[in-house]
Amino acid sequence: MAKAEPTGIDLLVPEFNPPDPHPATDRQELLLKAHSQWQSAIASVETLLLKSLPSPIGVQDLSEETVIEGLLITAPLPIFSHPAIVSQLHTITFTTPHANRQLLPCKATGREPDFQEYHHFPIELLPTDPLAEERFCLVLTSQFSLVVVLGEEDGEPRCQFSFDPDDLDLAWKSLRGRMMLTAPQHLSYVDELAARFSPIEPDYRWVMAFSQYLLEHQPTAHIAPVAQQVEVPTKLAADVELIQALTHEIRTPLTTIRTMTRLLLRQPELSPRVLKRLGAIDRECTEQIDRMELIFSGVELATTAPSQAVDLTTMSIGELLEHSLPQWKQQAERRNLNLAVAIPHKLPAVVSNPTILDRVLTGLVENFTRNLPSGSRIQVEVTPVGDRLKLQLQSQPESDESPHTAPTVRHAIGQLLTFQPETGNLSLNMNVTKNLFQLLGGKLIVRQHLQQGEVLTIFLPLSTIAQS
Template structure:
């Protein structure tokens, strides 16, 4: 029987007797995802500084980049291995201008891509190798001979070195001129036995990411009673086997869509670095890049919503909440919202206070959740509509409100006809479908859970002449609350 001469990463970890689990595909995929989430948090907690000019680690991954947090993309050098039929390196194999590295930058200044042969067994594996001054970590998701999935990981620096040798040998065969540069990058983070506290920290983060066990029948019955209680504003999920299958299917769907889109965006951004392309081609590539980014962010929200639903608790746990400057988020988001509104023949005005207070939320998720909400909101409005976004301090909270305005008639007068709410049909536990527009989006309950997870609250009200009015409340940072209280006292 034919056998590939170079070992795959799963073979490297199996030979080293690293931590492994062979189970159903859905379970192994879940272990892979939560381990990546724990690794991301571990890196964020251990990076000394955040600077695009100071690299603090190297990440080798396949078949797509595994970390999207802005702090990590700035501070880590990332190399993505892919077996896609189109080899992006063929676009500019060794014609880089002097002073630029030989590895082609792709998704960001710190991200690059290298090819794998389609016949290579490694091309069927998902993996992530992390090299830092404090630790080396290998994560692998592979398929066993019996068809079952296996998830393996190891903090052993020697195992990480063997995994790099397996990868490096492939680079040597396909791109020998690049091997020396990659070898230097890997060896820059010399192998050291990780501090036991680092592994303990990873274990704690891993446990924090794990969904809780399904409630027993008695608990499920209790949850069903609470589900319809008027005093329960955030009804929990019953987590029946069918609903869990629905959520797992959505998780798998989001992952499968996100992966090829990330590859398309990677190749698109590589093409955009070509200086000889006509302006019309560049414009079209930018449109592809934008559309891919929007859909990747949508899939990320679907994935995150599915993760929240796998928890058996009646309220999602608020994680990674910190004081943050909302002004920075809005400055980056508002131009995108206006551009998206213009594409749908809508107008959008934003009214902000002179000084935006500091709020407490999740910096990595707030922009995505707000943009996702704006996306769904604009898709539900007819062409020609006007949207007003108001940001107003409200006691110890900040209120962000989305108000659809009455449409103007041909003579410029405001029409007062009743606004018909969009038809929404349920698709499983988390999604809704709008037949008029063909739009699939998160349902209201799932969207509310997302806002709860980032420390906020979403309220939706119907107004006959306007349509839906969406109001988001975000808590103020402690010092801002004190100032707000002082103002109230002075007023009285």
């Protein structure tokens, strides 16, 4: 029997419904479950794409001549941020009428950029289009074809996927019809890509790999064995799902903007003023991407089962500080702050996780500098104290006569985040940050002093190998 063409594309694919030891009992739980499955599916698609593309490409290798290896159609925002995917797949994003078009690189020069040149283009859906209520990802490559949809069926949230060429063909025809209405000028080029990467019969190895990745990327709350299951309050689980979705939706468009900016920076004959502005855009995007990554990782670690501890190892804190201090100083200088550092010439090794510690420290310093008035001085002191290494941050006013800043006002957002109205800064709350340092083998102490304002003190355990 021939399949009827649906109004959206959510009915084209079977439901992704792995066994759940904690079945949903109401719509809110069903919604959280569907979003969790969507995130798992998208992470799995990204892994498949990175394995299928000819070779890994870094940002420094991007060029407008990069060969297109496939067609990617998503909604309502760009989904993937990895440079290899951004550069090698031509991406079309169906945006909703209320989407923030400023986040998409659609009109950077006062004219509509060339559709083929930029490898990424937004197309706005009609306001009454039922597709505006869905999230979807259609992937067409020479290796595999796949569609993933987050929508509703029979009034309930559903995440669905399919490798079936018939389903993919119906999905493509549904999207092509919309493009014919709203962006017919691009149809001939997209038709060429769709014909070049038309849906193919799935190789069972890609399907098996995708299924395995689905399990690997599922949040602990859905797939952990009962013996290791973490009892997370429903309210906290909702916070985690919201933060995961929020950080993903922010990082993805920012990464797209940064990639396009770096492509522009490669263009010859740019004026110094333009180079300076593009450099500032690149830097700001990178900082915000790193902040979102810290929030995402922090929440993930904060809700991890105790049995899944962070890997700790003997590491050189001196090398970490040598790498991070220039970035900290740049952050301070941009806010007209003076960063003074007092570090011994030779530091003992500590026990922690170098990658996560670097990210957490940089995020902590950034939040610290955002709260200080222009002209303040930040003192960073590192000293061995017994069997621990002490790293302390404190601020001083511009002069002895200058009043110190008032204590920072922070509003809680859920149980994991705080918001500072004066700066617009969103960050992990101090309880979560303290838990992160505990997972990293250390300890964070926060005190308010009348003269120094907020003082942050971090203790890290010294390596017994270094002491012996």
